[in-house]
Amino acid sequence: MSEQHAELSREFIEQQRQRLEGLRRHFLGDDEERRAFEEQHGDEAAEFEDTAQDSAQEEVLQAQHDVDDRRVHDIERALQKIADGTYGYSDLSGQPIPKARLEVTPEAILTLDEERARERGR
Template sequence: MNARPVLRRIDMTGQTLNAAFIEEQRQRLLAMQRDVLGSEENTIGAERNDEESTGSEAQEYEDDAQRMEQDIANQALRNMNVQRIADIQRALEKIADGTYGFSDQSGDPIPVERLKALPEAVLTVQEQSARDARH
């Protein structure tokens, strides 16, 4: 009988990422991915319904301005979702290849508390702040 090795990694801060924690994070990431993808589908569906319901009505300049503002807000939400989905998928890849809990950029450990709060974290707080500042 082949016993499956227990996945346990200790990072440089002495934190233990055991198999149960990593599996819990994987399940959370999968649920988050479904939620984010579902909200994106809802946004696209709402836009389509809006276009269909106002297609034959007279156009007002105020309507155009409101629609443009809504389009800008929807695009900003899409951009955030695209990055979040990419981070979720990358975190799932890191779980699969055994590097979950370590920064993609520096290789430094990501604190367990950060991973609990943001299971999709693939960067340290400082690295994430720098990435956010660039975008």
């Protein structure tokens, strides 16, 4: 086990798990509320959105949705890594992810360099 991973105490990992679960509720809660609204109002919401938004707004909303989807995926993966005991290691290289990065981005599953490469590839 590397020194980097040794820095991740059980308390730190538990705090991260709680933060990740809160983030998951934040992102998925919005989807659940939207689904409930659409079930209640049917196509009415879609028709209103179609007439109220221009194509530029739709592009922005789609881009935000894509970012949110990626974050939810990374949150789910980070929670799985906590359960597996591999939290704090990159999914790509297996290299340790610095604690400071995990503090800022608890759902980080890649090192910063790997994340930058992933962003360039999109």
